[in-house]
Amino acid sequence: MGTELLDPYIINNYLVKEWKHACAILKSDFPNEWKDIMDLLLGFKLKKSMISTPGGRKSLVSSDIDSFLYKKGWIEKEFKTKFTVDETSIDSPTHKVDCYKNKVALEIEWNNKDPFFDRDLNNFRLLFDLRAISIGVIITRADELQDIFDELKRGDSYGSSTTHWGKLIPKIEGGGGAGCPILVFGITKKLYDKDN
Numbered sequence: 001m002g003t004e005l006l007d008p009y010i011i012n013n014y015l016v017k018e019w020k021h022a023c024a025i026l027k028s029d030f031p032n033e034w035k036d037i038m039d040l041l042l043g044f045k046l047k048k049s050m051i052s053t054p055g056g057r058k059s060l061v062s063s064d065i066d067s068f069l070y071k072k073g074w075i076e077k078e079f080k081t082k083f084t085v086d087e088t089s090i091d092s093p094t095h096k097v098d099c100y101k102n103k104v105a106l107e108i109e110w111n112n113k114d115p116f117f118d119r120d121l122n123n124f125r126l127l128f129d130l131r132a133i134s135i136g137v138i139i140t141r142a143d144e145l146q147d148i149f150d151e152l153k154r155g156d157s158y159g160s161s162t163t164h165w166g167k168l169i170p171k172i173e174g175g176g177g178a179g180c181p182i183l184v185f186g187i188t189k190k191l192y193d194k195d196n
Contacts, residue, residue, distance in 0.1 A: 010041050015142050015165055015186030019172050022183035026104065026135050033104040036072045037137060040065065046145075046187055047196040052152050061187075062108045065139060066099060069106065074099040079132050095123050097133075106137040109163035117168050121176035128180035135181045140168055142186040 003016050005023045010016065027034045050060040058066075066076075077100035082091045099106040105127065107120045117138075124136035141158075143166045149158045158164075165186040172182055 007038060007042060010038070010185075013190040014041060014188060015184075017169055017172065017182075017184040017186075019177065019183070020179065020181040022135055022137075022181035025181050026137075026183060029134065030102060030104050033101050036069060036074070036101070037106070039072075040068050041185060043068075044187070044191060045193040045196070046191045047193045048152070049196060051149060051154055054157070059110045061110045062098070065108050069099045069101075072101075074101040074106070076100070077105075079127060079130075081126070081130060081132075092126075094126055095119055097123065097127075100133075103132070103134040104137065105133045105135070106139070109138060109140045109168070111141075111158055112163045114161055114163055114167045116163055117171050118176065121171055121182075124180040124182060125176070125178040129178070133180070135183065136177060138168065138182065138184045140165055140184065140186055142188040144189050145187065145192075148189065148192060 002021070002023050003011065003018050005027050006016065026037070044065070046061065050064065053060055076096055076098060078096040079094045081094055082089050097105040098108050105124060109116055109120065120136070120138060124133065127133040128136070141164050143164050145164075146155065146158060149155045168184060172184065
């Protein structure tokens, strides 16, 4: 069982990449979190205003996704990790996860520098190995959205060196998340609402 577990609308409107049986694990072991993510994806629209309005610290796309999940009980989470050898303990901090609930970690990478993917995958790997998470989810943008950004004269703000599908998938297939099951969704042109 794999991506066929997803609603046909999601398969038809998002790019989807599954790693290490992520769909089956998420749906069977974390049904509430699965439902939250599916509801998010089924209701999401990429509004023109989300692109044409310059972002500050956080893009309007990320804020929209975060706020949906926070209302469902997800939180931004920082894990305090350390390791001990004999009597010596050494802190081993991880990066905050954008949205976390019940061992499911979700990151939104809309328009960051592409090394953020390495950071996310390394974080998923470490937290999975420490049994702090069971699955990692990333929502990013499809490469094809560059055409829309260019049309809206925002293309310079979104470039090939920022986070998008084409940068992420080779990192996953190269083992960047190691044994952590990962599920990735790419926002495509089909979700674009040019009237809002």
